[in-house]
Amino acid sequence: MLSVQVLPSLLSADFARLGDELARCAAAGAKAVHIDVMDAHFVPNLTIGPCVVEALRRVTKLELDVHLMMSDPLRYADDFRKAGADAITVHVEAVGPRTMAQAIQRLRATGAKVGLAFNPDTDPRLWFKHFANVDLVMFMTVYPGFGGQAFIPETRDFIRATRAAFPALPIQVDGGVNRDTLPQVVGDGANLLVCGNAFFKDADPAGFLRWAESVR
Ligand code: DX5
Ligand code: ZN
Secondary structure (H helix, E strand, C coil), rough: CCCCCEEHHHHCCHHHHHHHHHHHHHHCCEEEEEEEEEEEECCCCEECCHHHHHHHHCCCCCCCEEECCCHHHHHHHHHHHHCCCEEEEHHHHHHHCCCCCHHHHHHHHHCCEEEECCCCCCCCCHHHHHHCCCCCEEEEEECCCCCCCCCCCHHHHHHHHHHHHHHCCCCEEECCCCCCCCHHHHHHCCCEECCHHHHHHHHHHHHHHHHHHHHC
16 A cells, blocks of 8 residues: 655755754654755746755755756766665656656666656557666646646546556655645645645645645
């Protein structure tokens, strides 16, 4: 049975106090935090590089789940792993079908867990043949680039189709996951729930996390 786990997304944290924010995540009961890396090319925003991940690694034992929204993720995968990433997720749209098998091998060689991410309009079924070789798949439930966007309900079909085909595969969802949408995606089969605003802007993040991880 896959356990339901909330990954607070640091994009919604106070960047002036990231160390404190990590401590707040740990105190709330999180086991992992989600780190959004944006290159201003694959997405129209620019965020965090390996040097920040390295600084976070020094002050926390939380798992660091690194989401690479980059056009050339393989070029930086080793740097993020050396900086302390426990899991590295790359977008299938960035890697492309021809080099996907080699890309997965290269990511595996870093020693990190490997994830494949899908934009809201990318059909995962075309990529199912690779799913046995990765540790998780991730469905963007908003168009990547910014926190605080509204959940796109059409993505739920992809979650359901993937869960039906892969009963034991960890499925992550990212974007607009909150008290309304979280029970829906858990019902669809997602178990790794990235929550930015829903966690950090809640008056009681620990209460939110306890509630979220009890949803079946
Ligand atoms: C969006 C990022 C998300 C973002 C989610 O491109 O990948 O991780 O932080 O934020 P919320 O949960 O506020 O939609
Ligand atoms: Zn993300």
